[in-house]
Amino acid sequence: MQALVPPRGLIVDLITPLKHDRSIDGQGLGHLLDRLSPLAHAVFLASPDTGEGKNLSLAQRLELLEKALVVVRGRIPILFWITQEDEEKTTETLLGLKKTLERRRYEGQVFWVDTPLYYHSNYYHSNRGLPALYRKLSSMVNKPFILHNAPEFIRSLAKPMKRSNIRTAILKELVSFKAIAGLIFLGSLDRSHNYQKACRSRARFRIYDGDETHFMDHPSMSGVVSSGANLAPEAWQKITESSLRITADQDNYPEYLQQVWDLGQYLRDLKGIYQRMPVTIIKEVLADKGIIETPTCIFPTKDVKESKQRAKELMDRFGDRA
Amino acid sequence: MVIKQAKEVLKIEAQGILSLVDRVGPEFEKAIESIMKAKGRVIITGMGKSGLVARKIAATLNSTGTPSQFLHPAEAIHGDLGMVTSDDIVVAISNSGHTTEINNILPMLKKIGAKIVGFTGGMDSPMAEACDLVIDVGVEREACPMGMAPTASTTAALAMGDALAVVLINRRHFNQDDFKRFHPGGSLGERLAVKVREIMLINDRIPMVPLGSKVQQVIEEIDAKKVGATLIIGKDRKLAGIVSDGDLRRVLLRNKNIHGMKIEDIMSPSPKTIDESRTAAEALGLMELNAITHLVIVDKHNRVKGVVHLHDLLGRKDFKINAGLSPTAGADR
Numbered sequence A: 001m002q003a004l005v006p007p008r009g010l011i012v013d014l015i016t017p018l019k020h021d022r023s024i025d026g027q028g029l030g031h032l033l034d035r036l037s038p039l040a041h042a043v044f045l046a047s048p049d050t051g052e053g054k055n056l057s058l059a060q061r062l063e064l065l066e067k068a069l070v071v072v073r074g075r076i077p078i079l080f081w082i083t084q085e086d087e088e089k090t091t092e093t094l095l096g097l098k099k100t101l102e103r104r105r106y107e108g109q110v111f112w113v114d115t116p117l118y119y120h121s122n123y124y125h126s127n128r129g130l131p132a133l134y135r136k137l138s139s140m141v142n143k144p145f146i147l148h149n150a151p152e153f154i155r156s157l158a159k160p161m162k163r164s165n166i167r168t169a170i171l172k173e174l175v176s177f178k179a180i181a182g183l184i185f186l187g188s189l190d191r192s193h194n195y196q197k198a199c200r201s202r203a204r205f206r207i208y209d210g211d212e213t214h215f216m217d218h219p220s221m222s223g224v225v226s227s228g229a230n231l232a233p234e235a236w237q238k239i240t241e242s243s244l245r246i247t248a249d250q251d252n253y254p255e256y257l258q259q260v261w262d263l264g265q266y267l268r269d270l271k272g273i274y275q276r277m278p279v280t281i282i283k284e285v286l287a288d289k290g291i292i293e294t295p296t297c298i299f300p301t302k303d304v305k306e307s308k309q310r311a312k313e314l315m316d317r318f319g320d321r322a
Numbered sequence B: 001m002v003i004k005q006a007k008e009v010l011k012i013e014a015q016g017i018l019s020l021v022d023r024v025g026p027e028f029e030k031a032i033e034s035i036m037k038a039k040g041r042v043i044i045t046g047m048g049k050s051g052l053v054a055r056k057i058a059a060t061l062n063s064t065g066t067p068s069q070f071l072h073p074a075e076a077i078h079g080d081l082g083m084v085t086s087d088d089i090v091v092a093i094s095n096s097g098h099t100t101e102i103n104n105i106l107p108m109l110k111k112i113g114a115k116i117v118g119f120t121g122g123m124d125s126p127m128a129e130a131c132d133l134v135i136d137v138g139v140e141r142e143a144c145p146m147g148m149a150p151t152a153s154t155t156a157a158l159a160m161g162d163a164l165a166v167v168l169i170n171r172r173h174f175n176q177d178d179f180k181r182f183h184p185g186g187s188l189g190e191r192l193a194v195k196v197r198e199i200m201l202i203n204d205r206i207p208m209v210p211l212g213s214k215v216q217q218v219i220e221e222i223d224a225k226k227v228g229a230t231l232i233i234g235k236d237r238k239l240a241g242i243v244s245d246g247d248l249r250r251v252l253l254r255n256k257n258i259h260g261m262k263i264e265d266i267m268s269p270s271p272k273t274i275d276e277s278r279t280a281a282e283a284l285g286l287m288e289l290n291a292i293t294h295l296v297i298v299d300k301h302n303r304v305k306g307v308v309h310l311h312d313l314l315g316r317k318d319f320k321i322n323a324g325l326s327p328t329a330g331a332d333r
Helices: A026-036 A058-072 A087-104 A130-140 A151-155 A168-175 A189-199 A212-217 A233-243 A253-274 A278-288 A305-317 B002-021 B026-037 B049-063 B100-112 B126-130 B152-171 B176-181 B187-193 B215-225 B245-254 B280-290 B310-314
Strands: A009-013 A042-045 A078-081 A110-114 A145-149 A180-185 A206-209 A223-226 B042-046 B068-071 B089-093 B115-120 B133-136 B208-210 B229-233 B239-244 B294-298 B304-309
Touching: A009 A233, A026 A058, A042 A058, A058 A078, A058 A087, A087 A110, A087 A130, A110 A180, A130 A145, A130 A168, A168 A180, A168 A189, A180 A189, A189 A206, A189 B002, A206 A212, A212 A223, A212 A233, A212 A253, A223 A233, A233 A253, A253 A278, A253 A305, A278 A305, B002 B152, B026 B089, B026 B115, B026 B133, B026 B152, B042 B049, B042 B100, B049 B068, B049 B089, B049 B152, B089 B100, B089 B152, B100 B115, B100 B126, B115 B126, B115 B152, B208 B215, B215 B229, B215 B239, B215 B245, B229 B304, B239 B245, B239 B294, B280 B294, B280 B310, B304 B310
Parallel strands: A009 A042, A009 A223, A042 A078, A078 A110, A110 A145, A145 A180, A180 A206, A206 A223, B042 B068, B042 B089, B089 B115, B115 B133, B208 B229
Antiparallel strands: B229 B239, B294 B304
């Protein structure tokens, strides 16, 4: 198992560009990654919502990784979502992705992101056995894992007996595995405190804010997973670096603070537009600006012309050329 | 909403401090040892909010017995670096470890030969690399949005500074008396802030006998005034010497026939004096410096105006402030 230091900062929750036939739009992916790589600290591919991972077939995921490896070329770490509807398929996906890396002899950093509660047992005790699961998964691959705690996503399964969060005690046990390098967290602030306590035994264990609004209110010092960065990567880079104090001192401090405040307001307003249907609206804007070939999503979506127009106007007003 | 937000901020800040608990380790111990061994002071430096934290830590160290001084990093390169010696320990505070002003002075501090301890959350930062010891004060989450102002991180640095000061207190066996000495705001401190003229013994409370007095007279005067000594005065109340309990004891050990001796042979001829306008704290410092318990207050003609005893400074029961009384009224004997 490689002892990689997980990235810190802005992780772009990338949309998956698709052609009309729903194959991966390699050119669009190239444009997106070339535009984002200099600004992001990592990129999250095939994420369940923004990356449409929950609806991507294994073949599509493999194609996505294959094409991303060609473009990224080790410039920034890649986080890739491996979760499927059951343990067997998740394992199959993981092994398939691993083979892709091996075939490409990829030397860059890759982290496997997994949402274990999505497939691990459908009952209240769905946390039970997670350490054994990761013992097994980590023995199959040599790249580290990042856990994904997403209670709303689990609740969307509509299985009332199922736990929607990783139990803190279980997380504490999982953190002792070197193979687990971090956690993408969505949930309440109180739970994030409990998780932080559980993870303190591991230096450099990252807990990323999976919720952009949480990050903008009370930033996690590990960083943020942002879908808005697909549209406004420069603004998100500045906000992240300011929040994490990656760039400490500014020459003109009052003006700098004003800029940060305005940027934050811009990103909140932008989120207010796309949060209704993030994938569709982001893809529509990016396609309109010629960055991706088509706004195609895995599933047909509603008309979002008005939201697209509002997003474009806001971005133009703010001078964000996307 | 307001209450909820306030509670969230407090929780984040509390977690910030709690997160440091597991990270206090060998580097902290080494920092304590370095400060204990240092012959110089602890110089604390930081910019912006970290600068304010540095000032507070310096004040805490000073008031708990560790000589400390704040160094403004921007002023440092314009001359203030001269305050630092190779005997000093420098504590540099920067949450990111990328603060330009701090990183600019680190090479110069190294050249001076001062040991540098870094307080930072940026363990891979240039500052961390340049420091001899690095104490991790990073937090997991900031309370303030978008880095507008450091919040949990500065609280954590402040708390780590307190940890440093308190551990040093215990290592130095700093006691209550020591604490009071450095706290002019306390009850004793108030007393130490007053002028000597306000607390010195005056008039007939001054133990004094004229030159040529017999030893018996000296002993009676010391016993009567209960100050542990008596002044010996010459013509016009001019100070000629002092005889303390200790002087008598030492003479008795050497010479059994003490009553046959002249007072001039027993007395210390040049007692330490202090001007009545100086503070009680200064008087205390002078006593400590000379390992004595009395100071005489004289005028410009060396005429006795009063006397102050260590107990008067540290608070014996009959300590009184003489404000309003004429120091010379009724003093003639």
